[in-house]
Ligand code: HEM
C-alpha cells in the first residue's frame with residue numbers, strides 16, 4: 001500500500017489548515033455562501049437534506065485496517081455511528097457539523113487520508129478495480145497509476161475550476177470492474193506482443209441526464225506519457241467545455257458536439273505543443289510509487305485447500321457464501337473475499353462503526369492488513385488464504401456481514417435518494433429494501449444468477465441506473481414518487497446504456513415488476529445464459545408483455 | 552373533523568451545524584416544525600422572506616426557502632415528501648433525525 | 664480597483680483604451696485584442712508600450728504572433744468559477760511570454776495562489792479584501808505536485824524535490840522571481 005512521505009503529510013496538513021481558515025471566515029461572515037460553496041465542495045463538504053455531508057476519498061478504493069478504524073472513529077465521534085460507502089470508492093457521513101469539519105479532516109490526515117476534491121468542478125477521486133493486485137485476470141496492478149494521478153490532480157492550479165466535475169477510472173484487467181467506459185476519462189491497461197505496457201485512453205463517458213459510452217482517443221499510450229497526455233485532454237476541456245449550461249458542461253457533451261475526430265485532433269495538437277522533457281520525473285515517480293504496491297509476502301500454498309473443502313461440506317451456509325462471495329485470486333491457495341454490505345432489507349453501502357472495526361480486524365489478521373471499497377458498494381478482503389475463509393465467515397455471520405448474495409439480485413446499488421439527498425426526486429433505499437426482501441430466498445437468487453440491479457433517486461444517476469442490467473430511476477410525477485425501469489445496461493467491458501421498458505411504476509409496485517422481469521428471464525433463457533445476454537438476444541418485447549400485457 | 556389550513560413555512564439550515572430550522576412567530580429559528588409560522592397570505596410570506604434574507608446575511612442560517620405545508624388539528628405538516636423527510640429524518644432510519652430526537656413534530660413515518 | 668503586484672497595492676500606469684478610443688502620443692496603453700489584430704499595421708509603430716486585453720474565449724495561438732511586442736496581457740475572470748483563463752495563462756507562458764500577465768474580474772484570495780502558479784503576475788482586485796488577506800492567501804500551500812508552475816521562495820514542487828537527481832533543466836520561466 002502507498003504510504004505518505006513527509007511531502008504528502010505536509011501537503012494534507014497545509015490543506016486542512018487552509019480549510020479551517022476558510023470555514024472560520026465563512027462563520028465570521030467574511031465569505032458569502034456563494035464564495036464558500038465551491039471551497040467547501042472541494043473538500044467534500046455538501047449541504048444535504050438533514051445537515052452537512054462529508055465525502056471522504058478512499059483513493060483507488062484501498063484502505064488499511066488503521067484507516068478503516070479511523071473511519072469508524074469519525075463515525076462515532078462526529079456522526080451517528082455509521083457511514084455510507086459509495087460507487088465511487090468514497091465514504092459519506094450524513095450528519096456533519098461545519099464547525100467540526102476541520103477537526104475531522106485533521107483526524108483523516110493522521111491516517112493519510114483526506115477529502116480533497118471529492119466534490120466540486122475539479123478532478124475527483126480516481127477509482128479503479130477493487131480487485132486490483134489480487135484478481136486472477138489482471139495484467140498489472142493499476143493502483144500506482146491511480147496514486148500518480150491522485151497526486152497530480154490534487155489542487156491542480158489549472159484544473160480546479162473546470163466547467164464541471166471530472167472523473168477518472170483506471171483498470172488493469174480485461175474484465176472491467178471499474179466502469180471505465182462511463183467515466184470522463186477511462187484508462188485500460190494493455191500489454192503488446194513485445195510485452196510492453198501501454199494504456200488505452202477513453203474519453204467522454206458519463207451518466208447523469210445524458211448517458212454516454214466513452215470513445216477511445218489513444219489505443220496504446222506509453223505509461224510515461226500519461227500525465228502529459230491527460231493534461232492535454234484537460235486543457236482542451238477546460239478551454240472549450242461548455243459553461244453556459246451546467247447540464248451540458250461535462251466533457252462527454254464536448255466530445256459529442258464537436259465529434260470524436262475533431263476532439264482527438266484538438267488534444268493531439270495541444271499535446272504536440274507541450275515541452276517534451278517533463279516525462280522523466282513522472283516516470284521516476286511512478287517507479288517510486290509502484291514499489292509500495294509490491295505484492296505482499298504470499299506463502300507458497302497448494303491450490304487445493306483440504307480445510308476449505310471440508311468446511312464447505314460441514315457448513316452449507318459457508319458453502320453457499322464461498323460459492324457466491326469468493327473470487328479467484330492470482331496466487332494459489334488464496335482467495336478474494338467479497339463482504340456484502342447488502343443484508344436482506346438493509347441499506348446498500350451502509351456500515352456501522354462496529355462493522356467497520358470488525359472488518360478492519362479481519363483484514364489485519366487474514367488479509368495482509370488491506371481492505372477495498374468496491375464500486376458496487378461492498379467491502380473486499382483482497383488477499384485471504386483459503387484456509388482462513390471459514391474463520392472469516394464465522395466472524396461475519398453475527399455482524400450481519402455474511403449475506404451470500406455477491407453479484408446476485410440482492411446485491412443492489414442504490415444512491416441515498418430522497419432519504420438523504422437534497423437533489424432527489426424520489427427515494428431509492430426503500431425500493432432496494434423491498435426488492436431485497438422479495439428475493440430474500442438465496443436459492444431463488446442463485447437460480448436467477450448474476451444480475452445487476454441499480455437504483456438512482458434522480459436523473460443524476462449516482463446509483464448507476466443507466467448501466468444496471470436492470471436500472472430503476474426514481475422520478476416525481478405530480479408530487480408522487482414513481483419509478484422508471486430500464487433494461488440492458490452494463491458498465492463492464494461490454495458497456496451499454498439501458499433502454500426504458502415502458503411506463504413507470506408506483507413505489508410499492510416496483511419489486512413485483514422486477515420479479516416479473518426476472519421470472520420471464522428464467523423462463524426464456526438458454527442454459528447458462530446470464531440476464532444481460534438473454535436480454536440482448538430477446539429484446540424488450542417478452543419483458544414488456546410480462547409487465548404490461550395483463551393490465 | 553378539524554380544520555385544515557394551507558400555507559407556507561420558511562426553512563433553512565443553521566450555518567454552523569447544518570441543522571434544519573424553521574422560522575417562528577417571534578422571528579427566531581427553531582428546530583421543530585410545530586413552532587413554525589404558517590404563512591397564509593402573500594404579505595406574511597414576504598415578511599418571512601425578508602427576515603430570512605437578513606439572517607442569511609448575518610450568517611446565522613444558509614439556503615433559506617419556503618415550502619408548502621398545512622396545519623391539521625393545530626399541528627403543521629409539510630405537503631411534499633421531500634420536506635417531510637427534512638422535518639422528520641430518513642424514512643429508512645426511524646432512529647435518526649428529528650423524529651428520533653423528539654423535535655419532529657406531531658406527524659411521523661410508519662415502520663416499513 | 665486596487666492593483667496588486669509584488670505584494671503591494673500600486674497605481675496602474677496603463678491607459679486602457681476601448682475599441683474606438685483615440686491613441687495617445689505615447690505611454691503605456693492596452694488595446695482590446697480584436698482591435699489589436701485589425702489595426703496592427705498602424706499599432707506596430709506606436710512609440711510607447713503596448714498591452715492586449717484578451718477575453719477568455721480568445722485562443723493563445725492567435726495571440727502568439729503579437730506576444731513579443733507586448734508588455735502586458737490582461738485576462739479576465741468573468742466569474743471566479745470560470746477557469747478558462749488559467750489554461751490560457753499557462754499557454755501564453757509556454758509560448759515564451761515573459762511580460763506582465765494581469766488577472767481582472769472576479770478574483771478572490773482563495774484562488775490567488777492558483778493564479779500565481781499558472782503565471783499571473785498582477786491582479787486587479789476588489790476593495791473588499793485588505794492587502795494582508797492576499798499575503799496570507801498566497802502562503803497557505805507551500806507544496807504543489809504539478810511541475811512547471813510558477814513559484815516563489817519557499818514553494819516547492821513535490822515531484823521535482825523527490826527526484827532532484829533526475830530532474831531535467833528547469834523550464835526557463837521557472838527562474839523568474841514571482842510577483843503577486
Ligand atoms: C448525496 C449527495 C450527492 C449529490 C448532491 C450528488 C450529485 C450528483 C450530481 C449532480 C450528478 C450528475 C452530474 C452530471 O451529470 O454532471 C452526480 C452523478 C454521479 N454521482 Fe452523485 N451525488 C451524491 C451522492 C452520490 C453517491 C452516494 C454516489 C455513489 C453511490 C454518487 C456517485 C455518482 C456517480 C457514479 C455519478 C454518475 C457519474 C457521472 O456523473 O457521469 N453520488 N451526482
Ligand code: SF4
Nearest residue numbers: 415421424457458462
Ligand atoms: S442520483 Fe440523485 S438522488 Fe441519488 S444521490 Fe445522486 S443526486 Fe441524489
